[in-house]
Amino acid sequence: MSTEPVATGSTTIEGTAVVPGVGYAPAAWTRPRPTVPAEAPAVAEDAREAEVARFQAAAETVAGRLTARAERATGAAAEVLGATAALAQDRGWLRAATKAMRGGTPAPQAALAATEQFVAAFEKLGGLMAERATDLRDIRDRVVAELEGLPEPGVPTPREPVVLLAEDLAPADTAGLDATLVVGLVTSLGGPTSHTAIIARQLGIPCVVAAPGIREVAEGEPVLVDGAAGTLTVGVDPEAALAAVAADAERRDAVRRWQGPAATSDGIRQQLLANVGDGAAARKAAGGQAEGVGLYRTELGFLSAEKEPSVEEQAAMYQEVFAAFGGRKVVVRTLDAGSDKPLRFANLEHEDNPALGVRGIRIAEREEGLLTRQLDAVAVAAREAGATDPWVMAPMVATVPEAARFAELARERGIVPGIMVEVPSVALLAAHFLEHVDFLSIGTNDLSQYTMAADRLSPHLAALTDAWQPAVLTLVALTAAAGAKAGKPVGVCGEAAADPTLACVLTGLGVTSLSMASSAIPAVGARLASVTSAQCQEAGRAVLAAPDARSARAEAARILG
Missing domain, CATH: 3.20.20.60 (Phosphoenolpyruvate-binding domains)
Structure with missing residues (x-):
């Protein structure tokens, strides 16, 4: 954290600057991911093929949603969403989950086990493969939510402007952001060339990544994000914050002209x-x-x-x-x-x-x-x-x-x-x-x-x-x-x-x-x-x-x- 406050009583959290711009709004955290117990009662043998079919239908639904988003998007967002949709239909992942279900494992636990099997391999490989671990866990959570009849996890749908906070965002989350409502984006993980950063830049949303201090920020707390400085400030004087937003609006107006x-x-x-x-x-x-x-x-x-x-x-x-x-x-x-x-x-x-x-x-x-x-x-x-x-x-x-x-x-x-x-x-x-x-x-x-x-x-x-x-x-x-x-x-x-x-x-x-x-x-x-x-x-x-x-x-x- 910075020791130089923007105003008396304020606290500035430093991260890595990604997309320039200033946003001031209440903080909104991403929706929680579904929780899957590690163990559950075995599925009866005569119901296992139905469980496989239920899982496959959920995976196809998730893939379809992501593909539809990819078709509506352009540029990097479309590319990333298309690759994520393909991951939902990855033959190796589907095969591992199906094998577990035919052995009696319920679909949610099978999705969990298959995902961790591949995530372990990705993380062992390191390098660029690490991001595929994040993507696959996102696919798992969307499939589990579909199986359980729950809302899709991830980004909330705000009615008023917010600064979105997250540990990290999957490509499907970032690509679907509404720049008129999400006036800033700050993650505790990520890097300046991650999918989140690239898509945020395409959408023009002020963005800061690699800011671990945001974990202390409460839901609904007014925050000021400065994408050029790479900072998030809590407790800033509202008049000072609005003045910073106005100055940034002038800059953006010059850009539009x-x-x-x-x-x-x-x-x-x-x-x-x-x-x-x-x-x-x-x-x-x-x-x-x-x-x-x-x-x-x-x-x-x-x-x-x-x-x-x-x-x-x-x-x-x-x-x-x-x-x-x-x-x-x-x-x-x-x-x-x-x-x-x-x-x-x-x-x-x-x-x-x-x-x-x-x-x-x-x-x-x-x-x-x-x-x-x-x-x-x-x-x-x-x-x-x-x-x-x-x-x-x-x-x-x-x-x-x-x-x-x-x-x-x-x-x-x-x-x-x-x-x-x-x-x-x-x-x-x-x-x-x-x-x-x-x-x-x-x-x-x-x-x-x-x-x-x-x-x-x-x-x-x-x-x-x-x-x-x-x-x-x-x-x-x-x-x-x-x-x-x-x-x-x-x-x-x-x-x-x-x-x-x-x-x-x-x-x-x-x-x-x-x-x-x-x-x-x-x-x-x-x-x-x-x-x-x-x-x-x-x-x-x-x-x-x-x-x-x-x-x-x-x-x-x-x-x-």
């Missing part, structure tokens, strides 16, 4: 692009201020598939995105699966550390034809949509030969080749990689976790995986400098691009494009318009000289105002 294209106050342009996961998200982004797509995540069409989509099926998906932007820049990321995003048709053997294992382009190297068929589909889709020179980048590249081979395959199909900068080796040798590819795109989420040797989903390590870490920004600066020398663009498509102040710093470091959730673009554009290019460059130099992330953030705020 902003019209692109983006530039600093002295006219230095910055290209702002959208991160999308499907055609619906691309159409929404195209209707806003996005100049194009800086990251098209193609894995959404693969994760729930029983077998690899055909070239024709893939091309139909990709064509929607190309068509939405009518010939404007679209950067397609090839399949980024593995680790926390396994493929049913390309299952890998057990990996002790999947975050450092077979993922991204490494899957394509194992599964012959997977990459070439996807590149064929991109070429077909671009041609059908009338898009010229489509851009495609490969994830998790670590060596120059990998980049050279990918570039060769792309150019054979008339595609502009690039790679993601997620592994520090690429940033350190950026000049050598740029001898083979035409652009680089920095994924700050993974670059942070690999640079700082810290799981980006661990709430205990959130401060380490902050993109404001000077070591991470030094790698960004090295990459941008190599791009400038080679005359080739270097973008950022990680969550760091959506932070308005950090976006100014990245511009000062020489990054040529920023890609983010389309809802974040106006805030970034308005912030850039309020500063000069000289301020951005000065802030860039200052953060590289800072000893830690907190100091870097403070220095940038001082210089940029």
Whole structure:
């Protein structure tokens, strides 16, 4: 907790800043999860198949609800909800529960046992698989609630504005939030790149994560959340709180009035692009201020598939995105699966550390034809949509030969080749990689976790995986400098691009494009318009000289105002 109160008698709880903005309202905690006794009377043998059918119906109902939410959502929310819905129909989990029920275990206890079996495996694997444990427990609780005839657990449905407090939120909870009623979101767990943080950013809800002190906050107590400072204040003077909300409203109004294209106050342009996961998200982004797509995540069409989509099926998906932007820049990321995003048709053997294992382009190297068929589909889709020179980048590249081979395959199909900068080796040798590819795109989420040797989903390590870490920004600066020398663009498509102040710093470091959730673009554009290019460059130099992330953030705020 901070020792500097906002007002006499107030207490400020510190966490990790995720989404800027100020909200003031009564605290509302998430609804409790259903309690399942560890043991219960055995089900009679002649009733066991009926118990299996009851469980399967409940799982199908839950999956259906989540799928319906995914169809109504866009961008990261749709992607995450779709993956969670698939988890409700996971064959391994259903098989384990069914086996227990046929042995006489009642459905709720079977769901509990099957879940803990898989959670134990996920937690042993560590890394990105840890978040799947949270997701699976959420599925379990929703299925149990359905079996018991109880309301869905999780987020309450408020009638008046609230600041939502939770230990952690499952993706299904976060994606369904109403930003007009939930004016702030604070969790005791989570990290700056967790699903909760990513979706909150897309929804524009002020958000703070990794704030364990909130456990002391009572239901209904008025609280002030500051998503830029990463704080939650209890006992603040109401007039002071309302003044802070009013000032934030002015900032938001300036954001709403902003019209692109983006530039600093002295006219230095910055290209702002959208991160999308499907055609619906691309159409929404195209209707806003996005100049194009800086990251098209193609894995959404693969994760729930029983077998690899055909070239024709893939091309139909990709064509929607190309068509939405009518010939404007679209950067397609090839399949980024593995680790926390396994493929049913390309299952890998057990990996002790999947975050450092077979993922991204490494899957394509194992599964012959997977990459070439996807590149064929991109070429077909671009041609059908009338898009010229489509851009495609490969994830998790670590060596120059990998980049050279990918570039060769792309150019054979008339595609502009690039790679993601997620592994520090690429940033350190950026000049050598740029001898083979035409652009680089920095994924700050993974670059942070690999640079700082810290799981980006661990709430205990959130401060380490902050993109404001000077070591991470030094790698960004090295990459941008190599791009400038080679005359080739270097973008950022990680969550760091959506932070308005950090976006100014990245511009000062020489990054040529920023890609983010389309809802974040106006805030970034308005912030850039309020500063000069000289301020951005000065802030860039200052953060590289800072000893830690907190100091870097403070220095940038001082210089940029």
